[in-house]
Amino acid sequence: MVLAVVALLLATFDLGGSGLRSAHGGVRGMLGALYRGTDAVVGPVRSFVAGIPTAGTNSATIARLRSQVEHLQHDLAGRQADATAQARLRTLQLAADSGGYRIVPARVIAFGPGQGFEWTVTLDAGTQSGIRDGQTVTDGAALVGRVLHVDGATCTVLLAADPGSGVGARDVRTGDIGTVTGAGTDGFTYVPLDPKAAVRAGDAVTTGPAGATTFVPGLTIGTVSAVRTGADGIISATVTPAAAPTRLDLVGVILAGGYDQPRAALSPTPLAGSR
Structure with a gap:
């Protein structure tokens, strides 16, 4: 109107x-x-x-896309974990080849105090895989610890970083031997047997020598980060661990091989022209 x-x-x-x-x-x-x-x-x-008529359709689309994104993220995480595990297995295989060891791969399934010690982990392999008490555990290049207790399907490993753990060790640069004790999150403390040993920051420290340690010799323990001399004249050094004890996942238990195998004797090299 x-x-x-x-x-x-x-x-x-x-x-x-x-x-x-x-x-x-x-x-x-x-x-x-x-x-x-x-x-x-x-x-x-x-x-x-x-x-308004398409609002329900948009909500369904958003929900579907969100589900697809979550699935892809989960798949990507799984692929990354598989790639990490494969890289670790290659490292363990290289250690077995170069050291002449038999190594059983095992995964860390628990972490915490055990058997009266503060720093232990539980692995998903036991006597059924040939594991025994006292065997050395490595990540393929560095020392992790030793088997403390074992049953059929699992074993408890005392980490080298445990404050109650001691390791016979060698300064690679100088050749000096000494002892390494665990210091928890602070790594290790290395004390050379020779009070006049010239320990320096940056020196690599390994297990050994054979017969002076309960561990397989030649495994990297860590790198010297600081050196100090006490009032009594004793030299000690802080060692940063090569294998971070709080980030362990796939490791290897060394069953046999290396230093405990028979060695061939060396013979004189024939002189040139001699028969």
């Missing part, structure tokens, strides 16, 4: 000459501005109402 009245008025203005035509233009401009202002307010509401 309102629009019909407005149309009649505009027609009257058109018949009334130039004066009324100018009024007609003014009214038309006013209505145009009114329409534009109203559309600015009503337009977003109109778009929202038009989108």
